[in-house]
Amino acid sequence: xxxxxxxxxxxxxxxxxxxxxxxxxxxxxxxxxxxxxxxxxxxxxxxxxxxxxxxxxxxxxxxxxxxxxxxxxxxxxxxxxxxxxxxxxxxxxxxxxxxxxxxxxxxxxxxxxxxxxxxxxxxxxxxxxxxxxxxxxxxxxxxxxxxxxxxxxx
Amino acid sequence: xxxxxxxxxxxxxxxxxxxxxxxxxxxxxxxxxxxxxxxxxxxxxxxxxxxxxxxxxxxxxxxxxxxxxxxxxxxxxxxxxxxxxxxxxxxxxxxxxxxxxxxxxxxxxxxxxxxxxxxxxxxxxxxxxxxxxxxxxxxxxxxxxxxxxxxxxxxxxxxxxxxxxxxxxxxxxxxxxxxxxxxxxxxxxxxxxxxxxxxxxxxxxxxxxxxxxxxxxxxxxxxxxxxxxxxxxxxxxxxxxxxxxxxxxxxxxxxxxxxxxxxxxxxxxxxxxxxxxxxxxxxxxxxxxxxxxxxxxxxxxxxxxxxxxxxxxxxxxxxxxxxxxxxxxxxxxxxxxxxxxxxxxxxxxxxxxxxxxxxxxxxxxxxxxxxxxxxxxxxxxxxxxxxxx
Amino acid sequence: xxxxxxxxxxxxxxxxxxxxxxxxxxxxxxxxxxxxxxxxxxxxxxxxxxxxxxxxxxxxxxxxxxxxxxxxxxxxxxxxxxxxxxxxxxxxxxxxxxxxxxxxxxxxxxxxxxxxxxxxxxxxxxxxxxxxxxxxxxxxxxxxxxxxxxxxxxxxxxxxxxxxxxxxxxxxxxxxxxxxxxxxxxxxxxxxxxxxxxxxxxxxxxxxxxxxxxxxxxxxxxxxxxxxxxxxxxxxxxxxxxxxxxxxxxxxxxxxxxxxxxxxxxxxxxxxxxxxxxxxxxxxxx
Numbered sequence: 001x002x003x004x005x006x007x008x009x010x011x012x013x014x015x016x017x018x019x020x021x022x023x024x025x026x027x028x029x030x031x032x033x034x035x036x037x038x039x040x041x042x043x044x045x046x047x048x049x050x051x052x053x054x055x056x057x058x059x060x061x062x063x064x065x066x067x068x069x070x071x072x073x074x075x076x077x078x079x080x081x082x083x084x085x086x087x088x089x090x091x092x093x094x095x096x097x098x099x100x101x102x103x104x105x106x107x108x109x110x111x112x113x114x115x116x117x118x119x120x121x122x123x124x125x126x127x128x129x130x131x132x133x134x135x136x137x138x139x140x141x142x143x144x145x146x147x148x149x150x151x152x153x154x
Numbered sequence: 155x156x157x158x159x160x161x162x163x164x165x166x167x168x169x170x171x172x173x174x175x176x177x178x179x180x181x182x183x184x185x186x187x188x189x190x191x192x193x194x195x196x197x198x199x200x201x202x203x204x205x206x207x208x209x210x211x212x213x214x215x216x217x218x219x220x221x222x223x224x225x226x227x228x229x230x231x232x233x234x235x236x237x238x239x240x241x242x243x244x245x246x247x248x249x250x251x252x253x254x255x256x257x258x259x260x261x262x263x264x265x266x267x268x269x270x271x272x273x274x275x276x277x278x279x280x281x282x283x284x285x286x287x288x289x290x291x292x293x294x295x296x297x298x299x300x301x302x303x304x305x306x307x308x309x310x311x312x313x314x315x316x317x318x319x320x321x322x323x324x325x326x327x328x329x330x331x332x333x334x335x336x337x338x339x340x341x342x343x344x345x346x347x348x349x350x351x352x353x354x355x356x357x358x359x360x361x362x363x364x365x366x367x368x369x370x371x372x373x374x375x376x377x378x379x380x381x382x383x384x385x386x387x388x389x390x391x392x393x394x395x396x397x398x399x400x401x402x403x404x405x406x407x408x409x410x411x412x413x414x415x416x417x418x419x420x421x422x423x424x425x426x427x428x429x430x431x432x433x434x435x436x437x438x439x440x441x442x443x444x445x446x447x448x449x450x451x452x453x454x455x456x457x458x459x460x461x462x463x464x465x466x467x468x469x470x471x472x473x474x475x476x477x478x479x480x481x482x483x484x485x486x487x488x489x490x491x492x493x494x495x496x497x498x499x500x501x502x503x504x505x506x507x508x509x510x511x512x513x514x515x516x517x518x519x520x521x522x523x524x525x526x527x528x529x530x531x532x533x534x535x536x537x538x539x540x541x542x543x
Numbered sequence: 544x545x546x547x548x549x550x551x552x553x554x555x556x557x558x559x560x561x562x563x564x565x566x567x568x569x570x571x572x573x574x575x576x577x578x579x580x581x582x583x584x585x586x587x588x589x590x591x592x593x594x595x596x597x598x599x600x601x602x603x604x605x606x607x608x609x610x611x612x613x614x615x616x617x618x619x620x621x622x623x624x625x626x627x628x629x630x631x632x633x634x635x636x637x638x639x640x641x642x643x644x645x646x647x648x649x650x651x652x653x654x655x656x657x658x659x660x661x662x663x664x665x666x667x668x669x670x671x672x673x674x675x676x677x678x679x680x681x682x683x684x685x686x687x688x689x690x691x692x693x694x695x696x697x698x699x700x701x702x703x704x705x706x707x708x709x710x711x712x713x714x715x716x717x718x719x720x721x722x723x724x725x726x727x728x729x730x731x732x733x734x735x736x737x738x739x740x741x742x743x744x745x746x747x748x749x750x751x752x753x754x755x756x757x758x759x760x761x762x763x764x765x766x767x768x769x770x771x772x773x774x775x776x777x778x779x780x781x782x783x784x785x786x787x788x789x790x791x792x793x794x795x796x797x798x799x800x801x802x803x804x805x806x807x808x809x810x811x812x813x814x815x816x817x818x819x820x821x822x823x824x825x826x827x828x829x
Binding site: 063 | 728729762768775825827828
């Protein structure tokens with residue numbers, strides 16, 4: 001099971017260029033998962049112990065507001081990485097993630113990786129570099145959306 | 155009201171032929187007598203004046219989502235159980251003008267309508283419904299506010315309960331500890347006994363007023379056989395109860411299982427029609443409607459029964475807090491069996507079974523509760539499915 | 544649960560005969576494009592309330608809504624309400640003029656923990672229309688300034704045009720014994736204040752978490768994230784108070800609309816110690 005995941009992970013843009021030693025470690029914490037349409041992947045407030053690399057499908061990030069229901073604030077698709085709360089204390093999800101269509105992903109054991117990063121700071125640095133770049137992209141996109149550029153009367 | 159322990163008057167028997175004197179005695183004392191009567195294929199509670207207005211020889215066949223009025227083989231006056239409506243409509247009217255605002259050149263004047271002064275006698279109250287009245291007392295005559303209108307209507311009511319001679323098809327009063335026999339809260343308690351050649355009532359006074367009225371009806375002190383007959387009738391009724399609910403720590407059970415998958419399942423059936431809240435003898439929620447005349451000078455505020463099943467019930471700026479059917483069903487059941495304890499110190503359910511009978515899709519609260527209890531799920535399942543390689 | 548305060552010499556009706564008492568509007572002020580403030584004159588006898596409480600306001604022929612009282616609790620000859628026009632009734636109220644009559648029932652509900660927080664630092668966090676219900680508490684604390692430690696006010700709203708009580712905010716900010724931070728979600732280029740969500744103001748505020756009482760009002764999402772930030776900063780959950788809101792028809796616990804879990808917001812709230820509701824606060828559709 002794990003053998004077939006290693007080449008997949010090594011090729012993925014997120015892990016490209018990583019020392020094969022580290023790719024192996026990460027593969028050791030990986031498994032294939034599937035979410036059916038509408039299935040809740042994680043909920044706000046739950047312990048964040050995993051992150052996901054989406055292989056196929058679409059995930060909606062939502063915030064629940066009483067009165068307006070759940071509002072989708074972002075969607076992620078094939079190739080994108082879901083979740084970094086496993087890296088940052090208190091390791092708790094701040095939003096909900098729901099599969100908006102049938103989604104296949106690679107789940108990575110964040111708890112396990114956290115410990116490995118503490119033991120090997122070089123691995124930690126490599127992962128944090130990659131996550132910083134993702135967070136930066138998402139923040140830029142969020143800031144532009146704040147502008148309400150499509151409003152006739154902002 | 156004094157409880158029966160303080161009264162020296164013994165239990166008596168009244169023959170069937172003298173029951174009308176009970177009615178006339180109440181009417182002569184200024185009471186409007188309200189009791190069960192047959193109308194349009196059902197038993198309703200309305201003003202009656204004599205025993206032949208009662209559903210003589212009728213009973214009700216009830217099951218989840220089913221109701222039918224059928225003839226019995228005898229001439230029993232009270233051979234059925236609680237009727238589709240409850241006594242709450244007389245104590246907590248379905249519509250009531252609560253104030254009136256009049257506008258003229260000088261400004262506004264707000265007035266409250268005068269309360270009605272007619273006192274009522276409820277004849278034919280069942281033990282579960284008596285418990286329901288007591289539940290409503292705690293809601294409306296409570297702390298820190300009291301509903302003055304409810305209190306006024308309630309203080310004048312004379313209650314004649316009738317002990318059930320059989321269990322209804324959807325009853326579960328034994329589980330809710332509200333019956334089949336009532337021990338206090340009534341003015342007179344009647345048990346109807348039909349023997350081969352005798353039709354009589356065992357009658358027990360519960361208050362001084364009850365005593366006074368009973369004394370005006372021809373009676374004899376009840377002997378040991380008659381008392382035993384009444385007792386074994388009630389034992390029989392208790393044994394016939396077809397539904398049971400375990401209410402041990404039920405508040406905790408429901409609060410801990412707010413994400414149980416059963417809520418989603420019952421939501422697939424529930425139409426949020428609100429029938430259950432309308433027939434329930436303890437549901438008390440209301441809304442206020444503002445009505446004006448064409449000139450706009452006269453505005454009334456009308457209080458109306460409302461149901462937590464409506465989408466608008468929980469609406470605040472822009473949306474409902476409980477938009478899903480699941481959340482509204484959960485709200486009703488949790489309020490009835492759990493929150494009520496916290497709010498008023500009793501259960502909100504008296505086991506009358508009306509909600510089960512009148513649900514168009516036959517949802518049975520006892521079944522829902524039993525399923526949740528037998529399969530507790532305190533954590534939602536959000537785990538992914540691992541795929542085989 | 545906080546006990547209900549006894550009514551002090553009030554002429555308004557807090558019983559269940561549901562009859563409003565008429566107050567005359569002595570002043571109407573437009574605050575923002577959708578928010579306005581009404582000053583009301585009580586009939587003889589004055590109006591008494593505790594910070595955090597609300598009234599049911601009735602407009603002839605249209606309806607009645609719950610609105611927080613936002614004036615000074617020490618001033619009894621004036622009743623002040625800041626109202627946002629969002630529905631039929633509040634939009635009708637927006638058209639009222641000086642001299643018009645409004646029906647008032649109240650005051651109802653629980654109040655901010657003025658007594659319990661004596662000796663503590665105070666952090667008041669308001670989001671949007673959440674500032675009016677907190678203003679009476681601010682007045683009370685400033686009138687008894689010596690009894691409290693540090694006092695911090697954090698206020699966040701959508702844009703600079705939506706800022707309420709601007710003059711008063713500037714006055715409070717100018718005091719040497721109060722810390723005030725205001726932020727908006729976004730602003731035009733001529734704004735020189737902060738932009739960012741209100742929780743970002745918490746790390747830069749000065750208070751001793753081990754001895755701080757926090758009072759929060761705002762949209763539930765905002766309160767949810769704010770509680771997390773306050774916890775991160777080290778404030779105990781039982782020192783956090785929130786004000787909740789639900790649909791209300793009577794204000795006296797009989798209509799059933801304002802039920803929030805097993806509590807009635809009109810009698811057991813609107814002000815709650817967070818620990819009293821922490822289990823239902825995170826539940827959805829409750």
